[in-house]
Amino acid sequence: MSSVSPLPPRLYRQVADRVVAMILSEGLTTGTRLPPERELALRLGVARSTLREAMIALEIAGQVVIRTGSGIYVAEGAMPDPADLGAGPLELLDARELIEGEVAARAAQAMDAARLRAIETTVAAMAQATDRDSHRAADRAFHLALAEATGIDPLVRIVDDLWSQMFGPMFERMGTLTGLFGGDDDTALTHHRAILDALAARDGAVARARMQAHLVDVRRVLLRGPDREDRAIAGDGGAA
Template structure:
């Protein structure tokens, strides 16, 4: 099955699956084929397929049941692309690019007042990370303070926009929620490393610390998604063992 290279892969997969559900290829109440098979069918990576499935879940086509699989729940409301439909990995890629460079620039221009603000935000981050369902408002303030410290309105506006995409676009928000549910929390040490590099006015270290932090966020996202797939595989294996035991008497 060919996919149009002009639009986002996860959107194309979601649209084609939605069309198949509407045609009745996958009746309501049945389970979608295994993730590996669907990824092979569409010739995409498993993270891309997971973004497509979450998009279908948001639109009302499917329900993801942990340890069981993905089930068809109805016709849904359509998953046509819009400007707000941005993949979580796309947002993180852009943040790595822009925020790493911004941290390097901020190290040259940050004021004592902004450093004090970052230090206060770090304390709030520690408190947030101890909460069962962290709001992450301190995390947002930390990053936007660094953007402000660049003393460049265009850079600040760009990073603010990326955070709006992260928090307000349906797909990234849904995936971030799954990362939280999997137990991934804000990494305090990573933020301290960024702060210390900024305080030392070390541009290269600030840039590297920000890149390391956001790269780890990508890894957390993929691990959380992978954990769901592993749990489903374990459940299937347990079911198979139970059946074999029954057959063996």
């Protein structure tokens, strides 16, 4: 009987290890500001998105401090192994784009009046949400309602599991730093309404495309660059 080989450490974990090695080899002391994101990504030969996830993991592990509008600094104390916090935010979005696009298409094909009302209820709840927690609860309910509308129970469990991981510490911190949560422009609600329209029209192709566009937009926010006010995680600009 063949056995499944263990997967190598996630890429962000490998990059986090390299950042720690750099801090130790160069003798960087507490309070030292690390190079800007663009420079450090070039130096390590990795994508800025992966470096960004690595820095979030290091901050959660207490190894660096991310200061809004200033940069990333070496934290006080010992340098333990960087934490493996499960799937990174961008990996989760890759999975969601692949899976939930097809979920939306299948839901549109299986749509009936009762299922449509259930989804409409989640959109109304998001529109009426007055705080981050109620907004995110309505957001999750929308995606689960779409999965339930397919009538395929394993898909419901897959989407529920993906959303459980979306509430993990890495996604929470990255979303907070980049302004994904609590922004004045509620693009999630706009996307949900557009998807709802496609579901009401029973148009699977349009529902798929609009769901994928929604998740691409979430990725865009998480990858906002230093030209915006949310420069903390990028570390580009700001005083040392």
